[in-house]
Amino acid sequence: MSKGKEYRRPRALSPLREHLRDTFWFAPTAAMVLVFVLWVGASEADSAIVRVLQDQQEFDAVDDLIRIVNDTKPVINTVSSAMMTFIGVVFSISLVAVQMASGQFTPRVVRIFVRSRITKLTFAVFLATFTLSLLVLTSFESETDPRLVTTVPFVQSVLTLLLVALSLFLFIAYVNSTLRLMRVGHVVDRITGETLRVVDRMPRGDLGGTGLAPESGRVGYSGEAGVLRDVNIARLVRAAQRQGVVLRLIPRIGDFVVPGTPLLSVHGSDQGKAPSRGALRYTVSVGVERTFHQDLGFGLRQLSDIALRALSPAVNDPTTAVQCLDRIVQLLTALAHRPLGAVGHPDGKGEVRLVQDVPDWADLVDLGFAEIRLCAVGNPQVTRRIMAGLDDLLGLVPEPRREPLLRHRERLAQAVELTVPEAAERTFALEPDRQGIG
Structure with a gap:
């Protein structure tokens, strides 16, 4: 850590x-x-x-x-x-x-x-x-x-x-x-604030490059079907520490789980045993819908949905989509240098006892831009804001995280080339502008 x-x-x-x-x-x-x-x-x-x-x-x-x-x-x-x-x-x-x-x-x-x-x-x-x-x-x-x-x-x-x-x-x-x-501005601000609080509660270190021991067993989910909303991290860490093993949460927060779904994989030495069912009681919370409590992608999902609704022919409100893109760029900036993909939760001695899969950088970038990019063609205000957001992020992220951003930039340019017939309009639609059309 x-x-x-x-x-x-x-x-x-x-x-x-x-x-x-x-x-x-x-x-x-x-x-x-x-x-x-x-x-x-x-x-x-x-x-x-x-x-x-x-x-x-x-x-x-x-x-x-x-x-x-x-x-x-x-x-x-x-x-x-x-x-x-x-x-x-x-x-x-x-x-x-x-x-x-x-x-x-x-x-x-x-x-x-x-x-x-x-x-x-x-x-x-x-x-x-x-x-x-x-x-x-x-x-x-x-x-x-x-x-x-x-x-x-x-x-x-x-x-x-x-x-x-x-x-x-x-x-x-x-x-x-x-x-x-x-008012849409206050709604997206509320969503962004709750998502940033989830980011602040994330572990600030990775697995240290050590990897995991071979898997020695799995624990299935037993309970009602629903969306995985929360994991009692402290209880799982204590259970793993008592057994001398490392647990890995298989589904991600926000996944839909049914009885029998593999929930935890057990990694450790031959002496390590999987925690008992009693020790794992009340370690996960399942509900009918996602919450912000530990769900890193839920805020981006909501912002993307609002932008998609705004870009629909029935609403046709590209300015709202630009407001959502502002916040998407803000959230991705906050995550630009965070450990993603798999994060470790240590015990009191600093030894990782629980590994939790979270969306990696490419997943979050796709969640924030992919659907909006597909619907933005024909709305130069939105395409210009996407280009500006991608350029801003390219200047902030480390080199290994540039590929998803470059991919979206290239695909947006290709879509505009195929859709907009006039060269002047294509150039205008792909010119970066933080206000869309300032």
Whole structure:
């Protein structure tokens, strides 16, 4: 491993946490439960205040509290009746935003809206406000004699008004956040940021050129079919260290696996044995779709999909494709000097115990440029941006990584030569320009 920045293994993905982040029911339900507990505490506080004032013969103060809460009762009535309409507005905005994002960008960006914390927080606070207003209305008494009244919902009313104010501020923040996520620039920036965090969590060293010992066995996958989303690196490293072997993960993150798929190969001396099934439990997480947690290629996949949708005849938006190419070049630049293909995860003594296959440089370049290049012919704005991006990368990458870039540059030039009949137009389409047509 390199001696630079210390490498931290990524934390294992929690299936329960991922399930809760992909659902809308948990946050509102938890908020309503919490607000019920809060109401019980506020109700006890109101009763205690009235008892203290009555014990001290402060009946005028009790009467003042009664008049104050009676003034707030119409407000709370209005809140209880209007909040559900407000919730319906928020839900409608969310559905429209998701539908537009799916149609304009790609279905894979819908996860950004589904996992949006501000959206879930807004729903949760709105439902909590509605629930609290109903509970507070049950605490109002018809008795007005300060000597006979048992409770005055003063604290409850104040809490309800505070939640109403919080709901209004959250609604403003929610609308602002939703409008930002409906703009392609913010979407591709969000995708790029999550991908760069995956890059930062990658190991910063290779296998040291030592290679692996001969394979002594394999471990098959047992579980439900799905996309391999996460590997518990720390658990696998410990299991390999206890057995004195090296494990190699056969499928890559993002691959679809079915029961019986070879999952791990075991490498080591004759004394080394494969870890038991118990030691390998909960070492991989499989789901219905890819995530950013350890998936190096998922961000490039999404950017490529957005660019392809933009270049389709139905949309015909080459500027969006150029924005995606900007970010693709940014991500490939961040990966230009990273170890790719196969990376090693060491144990505490620095000895590699887990080898993980990740996309190599050629795979990532193809993922970023191949499909866009095929659809870009006839859009000089896009071809010029591709040429500029390839030239920029050629000036940054080491010599062994130049071949895929040169290959795409040559194939783009050949496609333009075959498609564009006029020489002047061909020259224009192949002139590098970072803005496409600046």
